[in-house]
Amino acid sequence: MDYIKIRFSDDVSHLHSSYEKSLEDMFRSVNPMFSLDQRTWKPPIDIYETPVEIILRAELAGVEKQNLEVEISRRAIKISGRRSQPAHLKNATYRLAEIQYGIFERTLYLPVFIDTEKVSTAYSQGFLEIRLAKGESEKVYKVHVSDG
Numbered sequence: 001m002d003y004i005k006i007r008f009s010d011d012v013s014h015l016h017s018s019y020e021k022s023l024e025d026m027f028r029s030v031n032p033m034f035s036l037d038q039r040t041w042k043p044p045i046d047i048y049e050t051p052v053e054i055i056l057r058a059e060l061a062g063v064e065k066q067n068l069e070v071e072i073s074r075r076a077i078k079i080s081g082r083r084s085q086p087a088h089l090k091n092a093t094y095r096l097a098e099i100q101y102g103i104f105e106r107t108l109y110l111p112v113f114i115d116t117e118k119v120s121t122a123y124s125q126g127f128l129e130i131r132l133a134k135g136e137s138e139k140v141y142k143v144h145v146s147d148g
Contacts, residue, residue: 007071041100045079045108054110054132061126063104068128070121074113074135079128080105113137 048055056077060068063083071078085101110132118133 005069007069040102041083041104042106043079043104045106047108047111049111052134054112054114054134056108056128056130056132058106058128058130059126060104060123060128062099063126065123068123070130072114072116072119072132074116076107076109077130077132078105078107079130 043058043060045056045058048057056079058079060081060083063081067083068079068081071080080103082103083101113135114132115135120131122129
C-alpha cells in the first residue's frame with residue numbers, strides 16, 4: 001500500500017515558495033516549451049467548510065500517489081508533487097499542447113485553525129481529498145503589567 005506523505009509544522013512561513021522560484025516560474029511561463037520536465041503548474045482545488053471540518057479536493061489526474069506530498073500547519077496547507085510527461089510520439093508534431101506536466105505546488109491559507117491530529121486523505125480517480133478537523137482558535141493570554 002502506498003501512502004501520501006504528510007508533514008506537520010507550526011511554522012507557516014516555511015510553506016512559502018522562495019522569491020527566486022517565483023522568478024523562475026515567471027520566465028518559464030513566457031516560453032511554454034522551456035524545460036517541459038521542469039515546468040511548474042497549479043492544479044485546481046476546491047475548499048469546502050462544514051460546521052466541523054474543512055475539506056479540500058484537488059484535481060490531480062495522472063499524478064501517481066507516491067509523487068504527492070502534503071504539508072500542514074494549523075492555518076495553512078501545501079500540496080506538491082510531480083506529474084510525469086508520457087513519452088513523445090515519434091514522427092509527430094504537436095498541434096496543441098495544453099496538458100501541463102512537471103512539478104506542481106499549491107499553498108493555501110485556511111479560513112480557520114485546524115486540529116493537525118485529525119487529518120485524513122483519500123486519492124481516487126485523479127482527485128485528492130483531504131479532510132481537516134477544525135481546531136480551537138489561537139489562545140489569547142492576558143499579561144499583568146507591573147510597575148518598573
